[in-house]
Amino acid sequence: MAQSFPEDVLEHVFSFLNHDRDRNAVSLVCKSWYDIERLSRRRIFIGNCYAVSPEIVIRRFPDVRAVELKGKPHFADFNLVPEGWGGYVYPWVVSMAGAYPWLEEIKLKRMVVTDENLELISKSFKNFTVLVLLSCEGFTTDGLAYIAANCRNLRELDLGESEVEDLSGHWLSHFPDNCTSLVSLNISCLGSEVSFSALERLVARCPNLKTLRLNRAVPLEKLPNLLCRAPQLVELGTGAYSAEIQSDIFSNLSEAFLGCKQLKGLSGFWDVVPAYLPAMYSVCSQITSLNLSYATAQNPDLVQFVSQCGNLQRLWVLDYIEDVGLEALAAACKDLQELRVFPSDPYDAEGNVTLTEQGLVAVSEGCPKLQSVLYFCRQMSNAALVAIARNRPNMIRFRLCIIEPRAPDYLTLEPLDAGFGAIVENCKELLRLSMSGLLTDRVFEYIGTHAKKLEMLSIAFAGDSDLGLHHVLSGCESLRKLEIRDCPFGDKALLANATKLETMRSLWMSSCSVSFGACKLLGQKMPRLNVEVINERGPPDSGPEDCPVEKLYVYRTIAGPRVDMPGFVWTMDERVSSRFSRATEGHGD
């Protein structure tokens, strides 16, 4: 077939395609389109760093400028993945240092990054501009010093909620005096004090600074100094929001906020002293994103402040907001799209705040654009869930955590199957769902039947039998990530739906009933899956074949089994699992 357009015309057309899905589709048309596309792809996103190897990526895409990688499974956030599991960025940085000298952006989530990695990054990429490390670990402030010192055109440094070994705040002073390029700086996870004068000078000489998230050590009294030097800020994360109550501090603060005409997002607020909240009243009506989830302020101060923010689109808050605060929110913030309510006291079974299902129902009634919810509470009812589902068919993300595992509908004492069933039936665009409370196999039947757009599902302490898992795996056509803990799901559903797993990014199952024998079988039969057993108490073959494994992580990959596994992770691939076989076959490898 004759080529219709010259290559550079096609390349120009492709340059308008930014989404991976579009580019992937284009690359399937024919060989020449595949080649043009791969040579012109500049951004890659790898949702599981073990699904592919750096070599394979580099071979296909030789001129990449931005890389995004994710490492550990999501449940690592909750201490379910033992330390040392993996997710090292090292092999990627080393390969890219050679292959992508023009690399500009690296974004990592849940990966292990060392100071050596950071040093290599800072010295390998001359045009390096963006470093985002979300929930990463393994590095110290010394590593940050390399980035500050060597990345001449650094625009973005975002440390997310990473675990950084904080040796000193001195690293910030490594930004050279001629560094004026910063647009976004997030150091909120750091504990130690940075030199305030260095910070002040840095902020003053970066006219394009739009996002500044300070750490707790930056005192409130000094905040006006920074705000005056950066009135163009769009997002601000305060440091500790507390000081002795002094009128001059208050007036300085108010005046400084008055000057921030572009401010749209606020966060920080550690150790908040409520008396200082009104200092921000002048910006409240501009604010669209508010993160008060570390603010221990209570009502009425809390609700009073939130009610001032009539244009709020996103609110993260502690359960100190209580039902009464959420009712006020529902009345005042008609543009609200995302609500997250975190528990102030997650380990207290009783709780000491009046936050119930009523608050969430009120917000679902009053906020027509509400589409994303994360809600921790201590009681729930089917009636409430049905109401929420009917109010908000536009819901896209719904994550509900009832603190007590297997808690039933507190009014009827029945399982919450009907309530979650209503959610999946009414919210046809639902992409993400996390469930809790007392749930039987029936809820999974509802999910398999209705949740056709669902991409991520999190299940804990739910279900009765393999039928539950089978409903999900056989019914949820769009499922990409499934994470399960403490459910009575075993071998049957897993093996019967083995091919489904190749259409997903990953499956996590811990404290379930999947036997070692089934894991071996899955690994043998599905060569394009990595089937990894995590057993901290010893090799999985030290017991009988029907003994359940502690944790199972299955993911599709074209890179073959991992080579960096720690001692407590066993891979069930064809060659390896034969080593576990009881009959001696004499297979080495």
Added chain:
Amino acid sequence: MRSTMIDFEKTELRLGLPGAGGGGNEGETSRNSSGKRGFSETVDLKLNLNSNSSDGNQVEDMKQKNIIPASADSAKPPTKAQVVGWPPVRSFRKNILAVQKDTTTTDVNKSGGSHMAFVKVSVDGAPYLRKVDLKIYKSYQQLYDALSKMFSSFTIGNCGSQGLKDFMNESKLIDLLNGSDCVPTYEDKDGDWMLVGDVPWEMFVDSCKRIRIMKGSEAIGLAPRTVQRCKNRC
């Protein structure tokens, strides 16, 4: 497709009504219908680490294995045990809330109100470290029990439960140290390495940053001073 090679007989599902004969936990739902008893079945437990256990309810065992006992004293009604990773609050957030509670609470002791104290535990010879929350335990005994179970798969001589318990017994202490078994040590807030057990439990929890169970020659090397310290202990 390789999937057709899966033995379908093995994977045949019984399509009965949900919850009826589905295997596993039919009893769960009725037991839990009274509401706030969800944790109780998981609290009064014996950590069954023998993976050869083939008694009826393996799922029950699996649930229990995630749980660290709050109290080894079965005479009192058990306090609610913490399930690992539940509720699903990220460590970052947990730590910040804990520290904030300290500073906003009126309690005198700075870390008295804190809900958790995760410290790393290393055992010489074990391939990886663990993390434990010291706030879950109420005594050195409970800590030793939990640690020996955690590291039981690494046979480090008498670092089993009995070995560490012997450590509590002063008359056996000298034998233990001379016999090159285990010495539990910890790094305190000042960065010094101390012998576990000298100070009252609460003080230990407040000051302990990490734990290292030494063994072999290093432990012997520690012996002369620690023996003296043990003799001075009252």
